[in-house]
Amino acid sequence: MVDLSRRATDPELLDEGVPEHEAARSLGDLRFVNRWLGGRRSLLAATLPHLGGSRPTLLDVGCGSADLPQLLLRTVGARLLAVGVDLKLAHLRQAPADVKRVVADVRRLPFVPRSFDVVTASLFLHHFDGGEVAEVLRTLYGLARRALVVNDLRRARVPYAFGRATFPWLFRSRVSVQDGLISIRR
Numbered sequence: 001m002v003d004l005s006r007r008a009t010d011p012e013l014l015d016e017g018v019p020e021h022e023a024a025r026s027l028g029d030l031r032f033v034n035r036w037l038g039g040r041r042s043l044l045a046a047t048l049p050h051l052g053g054s055r056p057t058l059l060d061v062g063c064g065s066a067d068l069p070q071l072l073l074r075t076v077g078a079r080l081l082a083v084g085v086d087l088k089l090a091h092l093r094q095a096p097a098d099v100k101r102v103v104a105d106v107r108r109l110p111f112v113p114r115s116f117d118v119v120t121a122s123l124f125l126h127h128f129d130g131g132e133v134a135e136v137l138r139t140l141y142g143l144a145r146r147a148l149v150v151n152d153l154r155r156a157r158v159p160y161a162f163g164r165a166t167f168p169w170l171f172r173s174r175v176s177v178q179d180g181l182i183s184i185r186r
Contacts, residue, residue: 008185062124065094
């Protein structure tokens with residue numbers, strides 16, 4: 001069995017770069033995860049109370065194909081200004097047109113402090129080690145006027161065993177299978 005007592009440091013294929021068609025398939029799998037396993041209900045419960053007013057603003061960092069900002073747009077309506085940030089342009093090409101897309105590294109975001117009512121980071125922070133996580137959280141917190149909402153994975157045997165047993169059947173992309181298991185180990 002895999003050692004889960006220490007955080008994995010293996011790179012994820014999607015982060016390292018894969019052909020665009022494979023990235024698109026893997027992003028489709030991530031949308032599936034967000035819909036069925038990723039806690040969308042919890043995300044809505046945590047963000048909606050902070051998205052009041054006539055023109056609320058949302059920043060989703062590490063947004064991938066921006067399905068979570070799109071969910072919030074459908075829920076809150078067109079009055080929401082939703083911005084998705086991802087390091088990879090290929091990921092943002094999959095994003096819906098009503099989400100403003102920004103290619104940027106979380107370490108060098110092009111926004112002034114307190115730019116957004118809510119900042120979210122979903123299934124993203126596990127890409128950083130402990131010291132980096134603290135700095136990323138400080139940065140994101142500094143951009144939020146009302147709330148910073150984080151949703152991520154917990155390293156444990158049950159999720160890892162679940163992933164080993166089901167990811168090959170649930171996911172269309174081999175990248176998603178491999179990266180999903182690495183993500184749990186991170």
